[in-house]
Amino acid sequence: IDKIGADILRLWVASSDYTDDLRIGPEILKTFVETYRRLRNSLRWMIGALHYYNSAPMQTLDLSNLPILERFVLHRLAELDGGIRNAYKTYQYRYVISALSEFMNSDLSSFYFDIRKDALYCESYSSEKRLAALYTISEIFDRCVVWLAPVLCFTAEEAWLHRYPSKTGSVHLQDLPEQKADWLAPDIANKFDKILRVRRVVTGALEIERREKRIGSSLEAYPEIYITDSELRDAFDGLNVAEILITSGAKLRKDQAPAYAFTMLDSPGISVVPMLAEGKKCARSWRIVDDVGSDPNFPDLSARDAAAVREFDSLSDNLK
Known part of the structure; x- marks a missing residue:
């Protein structure tokens, strides 16, 4: 525990087949250190992305107005919800860790997050695509942290309190988030x-x-x-x-x-x-497009990025 921490040891226990002899050793634990690192990095990235997110405008969200990419990710989240609830009811902790690791590594880190970094970092502040991505990431975070909490007790608590430092208290006092049947879109x-x-x-x-x-x-x-x-x-x-x-x-x-x-x-x-x-490479988004320099005030930016910077400048001026 002194070397790898309690959460990684708990991760090994939850991932082990309790119907068979348990195996443990430095090499086995090394694989769980890597699994833990990936899970933790995904949570850290979401916390960073959501730092300035205000969920209030999204409370009246019409699901049909979300981009299809967000609809797909929410579908996967709803599918996962059913599987994890059933796994906890039947004490299949291995499924919880396996399913969450697969979802957070394959569906999120190497697919959804990778695609949406451009929208999060480069779209204008008021961009509907950016707001839809933030809404979706917020829903993912709230569920994944609560799902992980019974196993990664300390990590989940740390992540939750970073996201909600004074609002809702401990993650261990939260109920499982409401199931969203309308997210399912086969x-x-x-x-x-x-x-x-x-x-x-x-x-x-x-x-x-x-x-x-x-x-x-x-x-x-x-x-x-x-x-x-x-x-x-x-x-x-x-x-x-x-x-x-x-x-x-x-x-x-x-x-x-x-x-x-x-x-x-x-x-x-x-x-x-x-x-x-x-075309030319946009200095902000690194996309190579034809309209770089179309705005004379931003000769190194594409039209999309120039408009985004102008909006951010306007917002900054209003805050002064």
Whole structure:
């Protein structure tokens, strides 16, 4: 306990199969140190993102007005809610830790948070996309901390009191958050199953470009994506493809892919030709777009970022 802390030891206990002989040792505990670190880092990132968030304007939120990405994440959160409630009722603590780790690492850190960093850091203060992301992150945080509290007692308490220092008291006095049946959206989940299949192939293609030092980050890329299945292509209808892929641009094509296109054996019908994005690099968002310098007062910024900076400047002036 002196070396790794009580919460990591509790994490090992909760993740162990109590119907079998328990195994413990330095190497086993090392894996739980890493699991704990990832969970804690996700909580820390959410606390930072929510620092200036005011939930009052979102109390009358119409769910149908949320971007589809937020609808998908809330669907996953609602699915997880049911599984975790049942796991605690039946003493399946291993499921709680496994499901939460998978959700926070795969669905959040490497997908949702990664995509929404641009909206959180670069959109204007009043941006509906930014506010929707903050609302969603707040809902995620409130649930994940309460779900983790029976296992990671001290970490959950620390995170909760950082977020709510004087409002609600200890996390251990909180009830499980209300279940939200209206968050469930299987049609949106089915749509994102297709989107994630395509995204995985694009990510594979861009990793090679990075490794070969043809690009530094995915924002330097403009992938052309050849998709033979019309249902896969249609899954992107109404979406900003580049935003989902975290590139500066992207193009979906239905014609035959060239022979040199990147493919994956387990994803037939999806081919990617990575290209360099054309335009100028925005000094604020690092996106490479055509409208950098369109605002003479901000020659290094895109039109979106220039408008955001102007709004922040206006807000700062009003506070003086």
